[in-house]
C-alpha cells in the first residue's frame with residue numbers, strides 16, 4: 001500500500017491551498033478529487049458567477065445613466081459566447097491548478113475517496129486502491145440543499161449549478177432564497193432581460209445582514225422591477241406544462257419559465273465512511289472539528305464541510321492553518337478573527353466583523369457611525385448614489401463594518417484591516433484617503449458622530 005505524509009480529499013479552495021502549502025513544506029502529499037479540479041468555487045461558484053456579473057456590468061451602467069436622462073441605449077450579451085468564455089476560463093484555471101500541484105510535487109489521484117481505517121483511505125475510480133496516510137484532510141465541500149417539495153428536476157426547477165449552464169435566457173425566473181447566491185444570480189439574469197420574482201421566507205432580503213443593508217438592497221431590487229416577496233414560506237414547487245409553479249403557504253402562486261432554489265447548502269460528508277475513523281457529524285452532516293480543526297486523531301476537516309464559514313477564502317485560510325499546525329509552526333487554536341464577505345452585483349453588500357445587533361446581544365456597549373453614499377462623488381458619477389456605510393464601535397474601537405451600494409466590495413479589505421486592527425477614530429484621522437474615491441465614504445463613516453444603539 002502506497003503511503004503519504006498527507007492525503008487531502010477535495011481540490012476546492014481549501015484542499016488546493018492545503019496541498020500547495022504541504023508540497024512547499026516538503027511533505028509527501030496526495031490530493032484526491034472525484035470531479036473537476038477546483039471544486040465548487042471554480043466550477044460552479046465564485047468564478048462563473050463573477051464572470052457573468054462582470055460581462056453584464058455595462059448594462060447596469062447604461063441603465064444608471066438612463067435614470068439620470070443622460071444616456072440611452074442597450075447592450076446585447078451573447079449568452080452562448082459567454083458560456084464558451086466561462087468554460088474556457090474554468091478549463092484554463094483547472095490546468096493552472098494541476099500545474100501548481102505538479103510544481104510542488106503533489107500527486108493528483110482522480111477518484112472518489114472514503115475512509116477505510118483511521119490511517120487509510122480507499123479511492124474508487126473503476127478499481128479500488130488503498131492509500132495510507134500519517135495525516136488526512138477532509139476538504140470535500142458542500143452541495144445545494146433543498147426543503148422537501150422544492151427538489152430540482154434539473155430542467156425547469158434548477159439549483160445554482162444548473163442555472164449557470166443555461167444556454168437560453170428565460171423570460172422569467174422565480175428565485176427561492178434571497179441570500180448571496182439568489183441575489184447575485186438574479187442580478188445577472190435581470191440584466192439579460194429576465195423578469196425576476198424573489199421569494200424569501202425570512203422577513204427581509206439578505207436576512208443575515210444588518211437590517212439597513214437589507215433595506216438598501218430591497219429598494220434597489222424594486223427599482224429594477226423585481227417582484228420581491230419576503231416573510232412568506234414556499235409550500236412547494238412543481239413543473240407544469242414546461243413552467244415552474246411556485247406555491248406559497250398563504251395560497252399565492254407564482255409562475256415562471258424557470259425556478260432557482262437557493263435555500264442553503266449541505267455538507268459533502270455522505271459516503272466518506274466517517275465511522276471507520278470515529279468521526280462525528282452534526283446537523284445535516286457537518287463534520288465536527290475541535291479548536292485545531294481536527295475531526296479525529298491526525299484527521300482534519302476544513303472548508304464548507306465543517307460548516308464553520310461557507311466561503312472560499314475561509315476554506316483556504318483553514319487549509320493553510322492546518323499545514324502550519326502539522327508542521328509545528330503554530331500550536332494555537334484556529335482563531336481567524338473577522339472573515340470578510342461580499343454580495344456582488346450592481347448594488348453590492350459587504351460585511352466584516354460584527355453587526356450592531358450581534359455585539360448588543362453579547363452585552364457590549366455599542367455605537368454606530370454612518371455615511372450615506374449619496375454625497376460621494378464617485379457614486380454620483382456612476383448614477384448610483386443609493387447606499388450607506390455603517391461602522392460598528394465598541395469601547396472606542398471599530399468592531400464591524402457593513403455597507404451596501406455601488407462597488408462597495410472594493411472597500412472590503414480596508415474595512416477588514418480597520419476591524420482586525422481595531423482602529424480608533426484617531427487612527428482613521430491619520431490616514432490620507434485619495435480624492436475622489438469611494439474610500440472617502442468609508443473615512444466619512446469612520447469620522448461621523450457615533451450614536452449609541
Ligand SMILES: Cc1cc2nc3c(=O)[nH]c(=O)nc-3n(C[C@H](O)[C@H](O)[C@H](O)COP(=O)(O)OP(=O)(O)OC[C@H]3O[C@@H](n4cnc5c(N)ncnc54)[C@H](O)[C@@H]3O)c2cc1C
Nearest residue numbers: 010012013014034039040041045113141303304310311312
Ligand atoms: C453560486 C455560488 C457562488 C459562490 N460565490 C462565492 C464568492 O463569491 N466568494 C466566496 O468566498 N465563496 C463563494 N461561494 C462559496 C464557495 O464556492 C465555497 O465556500 C468554496 O468552494 C468551499 O471550498 P471547499 O474547498 O470547502 O469545497 P469545494 O469547493 O466544494 O470543493 C470540494 C471538492 O471535494 C470533492 N469531493 C467531494 N467528495 C469527495 C470524495 N469523496 N472524494 C474525492 N473528492 C471529493 C468535490 O468534487 C469538490 O471538488 C459560492 C458558492 C456558490 C454555489
